[in-house]
Amino acid sequence: MESDVYRDLSLWHATVPGSLEPRPSLGRDEQVDVAIVGAGYTGLWTAYYLAGLSPGIRVAVVEAETAGFGASGRNGGWCLGTLAGSEALMADPARRESGKRLQRALFETVDEVGRVCEQERIDCHFAKGGYLSVATVEAHREHLLEEVERWRALGFGVGDVRWLEPEESSARVRTQRNLGGLLLEHCAALHPARLARGLAEAVERRGVVIHERTPALALEPRCVRTPGGSLRADTVLCATEAYTRTLSGQLRRIVPMHSLMVATEPLPEEVWKEIGLGKRETFADPRRIVVYGQRTADGRIAFGTRGPYFYGSGIRDRFDAGDPAFARVRRTLESFFPILRDFAVTHRWGGPLGVPRDWRPSVGLDARRGLAWAGGYVGEGVAASNLAGRTVADLILGRKSELVGLPLVGPPFPNWEPEPLRWIGVAGMLRIGMSLDAAELAGRKTPRLRNALWETFVH
Numbered sequence: 467m468e469s470d471v472y473r474d475l476s477l478w479h480a481t482v483p484g485s486l487e488p489r490p491s492l493g494r495d496e497q498v499d500v501a502i503v504g505a506g507y508t509g510l511w512t513a514y515y516l517a518g519l520s521p522g523i524r525v526a527v528v529e530a531e532t533a534g535f536g537a538s539g540r541n542g543g544w545c546l547g548t549l550a551g552s553e554a555l556m557a558d559p560a561r562r563e564s565g566k567r568l569q570r571a572l573f574e575t576v577d578e579v580g581r582v583c584e585q586e587r588i589d590c591h592f593a594k595g596g597y598l599s600v601a602t603v604e605a606h607r608e609h610l611l612e613e614v615e616r617w618r619a620l621g622f623g624v625g626d627v628r629w630l631e632p633e634e635s636s637a638r639v640r641t642q643r644n645l646g647g648l649l650l651e652h653c654a655a656l657h658p659a660r661l662a663r664g665l666a667e668a669v670e671r672r673g674v675v676i677h678e679r680t681p682a683l684a685l686e687p688r689c690v691r692t693p694g695g696s697l698r699a700d701t702v703l704c705a706t707e708a709y710t711r712t713l714s715g716q717l718r719r720i721v722p723m724h725s726l727m728v729a730t731e732p733l734p735e736e737v738w739k740e741i742g743l744g745k746r747e748t749f750a751d752p753r754r755i756v757v758y759g760q761r762t763a764d765g766r767i768a769f770g771t772r773g774p775y776f777y778g779s780g781i782r783d784r785f786d787a788g789d790p791a792f793a794r795v796r797r798t799l800e801s802f803f804p805i806l807r808d809f810a811v812t813h814r815w816g817g818p819l820g821v822p823r824d825w826r827p828s829v830g831l832d833a834r835r836g837l838a839w840a841g842g843y844v845g846e847g848v849a850a851s852n853l854a855g856r857t858v859a860d861l862i863l864g865r866k867s868e869l870v871g872l873p874l875v876g877p878p879f880p881n882w883e884p885e886p887l888r889w890i891g892v893a894g895m896l897r898i899g900m901s902l903d904a905a906e907l908a909g910r911k912t913p914r915l916r917n918a919l920w921e922t923f924v925h
Contacts, residue, residue: 543657
């Protein structure tokens with residue numbers, strides 16, 4: 467069966483219920499009101515809200531593989547109410563209030579995802595247990611305390627984010643060393659492929675057509691070119707994230723960086739008594755090369771770290787299980803919970819995420835050309851894609867909502883540099899981040915010059 471080729475993409479694809487057989491591809495020229503390229507979260511959320519706000523609207527989605535094939539089906543399952551680039555917004559006095567409005571909207575979006583899942587009976591194991599960033603070394607503790615103060619100065623209270631002293635933090639998640647932690651309440655753990663596949667079925671119930679195994683060859687004003695025919699529309703939305711580089715003329719628009727994940731076998735209850743995560747909190751620490759973990763509904767730990775950038779914006783959808791990078795991911799997980807050395811890792815996978823040159827997500831609409839865009843989440847798209855989908859739906863429909871006034875609405879993504887400058891810049895940034903993390907984890911002072919270079923690059 468064709469669906470078998472998708473089961474090995476991740477733990478999430480292996481355990482999602484139902485068939486993964488591809489839907490029929492586009493086989494002829496068609497005309498619709500809105501054409502969406504990409505059946506990940508952004509494209510599916512946009513289709514969902516368009517169909518709900520404008521019953522009878524003709525919406526078609528084209529997808530190169532199957533719904534949830536990319537990052538939407540393989541991510542860490544954090545429905546997190548934060549967004550890359552928001553810190554810079556709120557640090558700028560001229561944009562601080564609009565940044566705070568965006569932040570509130572992101573917090574509310576976590577609950578909106580939960581609401582839709584309940585309404586549409588999407589069983590994606592949604593559990594709003596919050597996100598706990600644990601200080602495992604003194605530099606982390608100092609950083610997190612400063613972050614709590616920043617949240618307070620912006621007017622966000624203990625119902626949004628708060629500091630946990632070591633005893634309370636350890637009661638939530640018992641890492642090997644715990645000097646306290648920052649708890650962000652607005653985060654839910656979920657099963658990402660169940661969300662993507664359930665959302666695809668929900669949009670079909672609303673009359674949206676999804677054409678799978680239909681790669682977009684080129685996006686033109688009011689037209690998508692595919693191998694099987696042209697999809698003409700009043701508006702074409704590009705929602706391709708890391709795969710934007712596969713479109714004609716878009717190689718430098720979004721850089722595909724990779725994340726790598728592992729998942730343990732289901733753990734016995736006595737181990738969970740040792741580890742914690744009783745509310746299915748998501749967990750990490752504040753290192754720069756991001757790590758992220760969750761307790762799954764079937765009693766595993768799914769854990770990941772940021773991975774490599776491949777020269778020429780290369781994309782790798784599958785990684786060999788013996789890749790040494792997975793051993794590094796496992797060692798990082800065991801540094802949080804040494805008890806896991808006695809348990810098997812059953813799944814290893816990876817995939818690309820989209821990073822714009824300015825590290826800021828954007829949604830927008832060029833009404834003259836009939837082209838819209840949304841994405842660039844830098845790995846934080848599970849919740850943000852819902853907000854982006856609602857926002858771009860309002861833009862397409864001409865609705866004067868509060869969402870279209872948020873600073874998420876902006877210009878198209880600027881191009882990255884050509885190679886080899888792109889590889890030098892991204893690889894150099896990753897090396898700086900890893901060296902900063904290594905220094906802090908070893909108890910040394912943060913190297914000031916390298917830290918300044920890092921801050922300049924990612925903000």
